[in-house]
Amino acid sequence: MGEESALAGGAPQTPEAVARGSRDDSSPQEPCCLLRNMISKSRWKLLAMLALVLVVMVWYSISREDRYIELFYFPTPEKKEPCLQGEAERKASKLFGNYSRDQPIFLQLKDYFWVKTPSAYELPYGTKGSEDLLLRVLAITSYSVPESIQSLRCRRCVVVGNGHRLRNSSLGDAINKYDVVIRLNNAPVAGYEGDVGSKTTMRLFYPESAHFDPKVENNPDTLLVLVAFKAMDFHWIETILSDKKRVRKGFWKQPPLIWDVNPKQIRILNPFFMEIAADKLLSLPMQQPRKIKQKPTTGLLAITLALHLCDLVHIAGFGYPDAYNKKQTIHYYEQITLKSMAGSGHNVSQEALAIKRMLEMGAVKNLTSF
Numbered sequence: 001m002g003e004e005s006a007l008a009g010g011a012p013q014t015p016e017a018v019a020r021g022s023r024d025d026s027s028p029q030e031p032c033c034l035l036r037n038m039i040s041k042s043r044w045k046l047l048a049m050l051a052l053v054l055v056v057m058v059w060y061s062i063s064r065e066d067r068y069i070e071l072f073y074f075p076t077p078e079k080k081e082p083c084l085q086g087e088a089e090r091k092a093s094k095l096f097g098n099y100s101r102d103q104p105i106f107l108q109l110k111d112y113f114w115v116k117t118p119s120a121y122e123l124p125y126g127t128k129g130s131e132d133l134l135l136r137v138l139a140i141t142s143y144s145v146p147e148s149i150q151s152l153r154c155r156r157c158v159v160v161g162n163g164h165r166l167r168n169s170s171l172g173d174a175i176n177k178y179d180v181v182i183r184l185n186n187a188p189v190a191g192y193e194g195d196v197g198s199k200t201t202m203r204l205f206y207p208e209s210a211h212f213d214p215k216v217e218n219n220p221d222t223l224l225v226l227v228a229f230k231a232m233d234f235h236w237i238e239t240i241l242s243d244k245k246r247v248r249k250g251f252w253k254q255p256p257l258i259w260d261v262n263p264k265q266i267r268i269l270n271p272f273f274m275e276i277a278a279d280k281l282l283s284l285p286m287q288q289p290r291k292i293k294q295k296p297t298t299g300l301l302a303i304t305l306a307l308h309l310c311d312l313v314h315i316a317g318f319g320y321p322d323a324y325n326k327k328q329t330i331h332y333y334e335q336i337t338l339k340s341m342a343g344s345g346h347n348v349s350q351e352a353l354a355i356k357r358m359l360e361m362g363a364v365k366n367l368t369s370f
């Protein structure tokens with residue numbers, strides 16, 4: 001009771017406190033009581049402080065439940081896959097041979113402006129014949145690889161395919177932990193975060209696959225990487241970025257006419273990656289007769305790029321259902337079947353063999369069964 005009143009009143013000179021002091025101590029001397037007063041004064045301060053801390057903690061816990069937990073438990077260090085510098089390169093050299101790692105990831109203005117970099121192939125394997133269009137596009141876009149990726153000593157990357165296997169996979173948190181998350185085409189993130197994550201470092205796309213809202217399905221710093229299959233693809237991005245008259249002919253599907261994007265986010269993928277994916281992974285002839293035109297999918301291209309850019313490459317959501325499984329949907333976000341792949345110029349069974357080979361030799365690892 002006495003303590004309580006001392007607490008509430010906060011005045012140590014109350015009659016109770018003085019009485020208690022003289023009762024407890026046999027020889028009440030000045031220095032002793034001064035000390036006692038000081039202690040009880042600071043005890044009040046201490047308790048007030050504790051009360052304040054408690055109030056702050058409660059407020060904190062209400063406003064940010066996750067941070068409240070961190071106040072009491074040290075967050076366990078994130079368990080990350082061990083990363084061996086240069087590992088992907090070593091493994092990939094068995095597939096690709098000792099190709100030059102000096103190839104830039106993205107096309108640069110200086111290579112087309114100051115010097116005319118000769119290219120052996122036309123699109124999609126080279127830039128031969130598209131230089132003037134490309135020059136105009138490079139003048140209004142960028143080519144830099146973000147410092148946050150450049151500066152990493154070891155880069156852990158995940159290529160997120162669009163496969164149906166991602167449905168209910170709960171891989172979202174695991175995917176978000178990689179340094180670089182590469183996504184493909186119009187694969188949505190909004191509404192699927194739990195299964196596919198929310199981080200997007202790069203998104204590879206082409207005009208016909210650009211049916212996504214660049215601002216909704218990406219982060220503000222996501223690089224939107226144009227994969228050009230034909231000269232018209234450069235023309236499309238130019239009309240979008242410079243707001244010129246749109247062209248509607250020359251595409252196998254109408255690309256978006258309005259595409260709200262920051263030009264600083266746009267990159268043009270070096271066609272070199274298409275060349276080595278086609279040549280080394282699929283053994284396609286580089287000079288194809290006009291009619292056949294088989295080409296790698298964006299997914300295989302993204303894995304090729306990752307093997308060049310990263311030290312560790314994981315894949316998730318790759319693989320198509322078996323050919324006899326005609327009803328099985330192929331994507332995690334839309335109801336289309338393998339039938340829609342007919343006439344696309346992709347040979348999915350040949351790509352499956354290429355990916356199997358990469359898995360077997362350990363160049364890539366899978367997060368979902370393949």
Ligand SMILES: *C1O[C@H](CO)[C@@H](O)[C@H](O)[C@H]1NC(C)=O
Pocket residue numbers: 359366367368369370
């Ligand atoms: C892919 O990963 C899954 C899950 O970790 C595993 O069950 C499966 O065997 C792997 N498949 C291959 C081909 O490595």
Ligand SMILES: *[C@@H]1O[C@H](CO)[C@@H](O)[C@H](O)[C@H]1NC(C)=O
Pocket residue numbers: 093094097098
């Ligand atoms: C690539 O280079 C490494 C070392 O420079 C060498 O050991 C390896 O045999 C080469 N591989 C091929 C396919 O030429």
Ligand SMILES: *[C@@H]1O[C@H](CO)[C@@H](O)[C@H](O)[C@H]1NC(C)=O
Pocket residue numbers: 167168
């Ligand atoms: C995913 O889980 C939901 C709810 O548990 C279920 O209704 C749905 O069928 C599952 N989808 C797939 C593709 O497994």
Ligand SMILES: *[C@@H]1O[C@H](CO)[C@@H](O)[C@H](O)[C@H]1NC(C)=O
Pocket residue numbers: 347348349350353
């Ligand atoms: C696709 O690839 C497989 C395996 O390499 C091959 O047997 C098949 O003939 C190819 N299909 C077409 C249409 O080229």
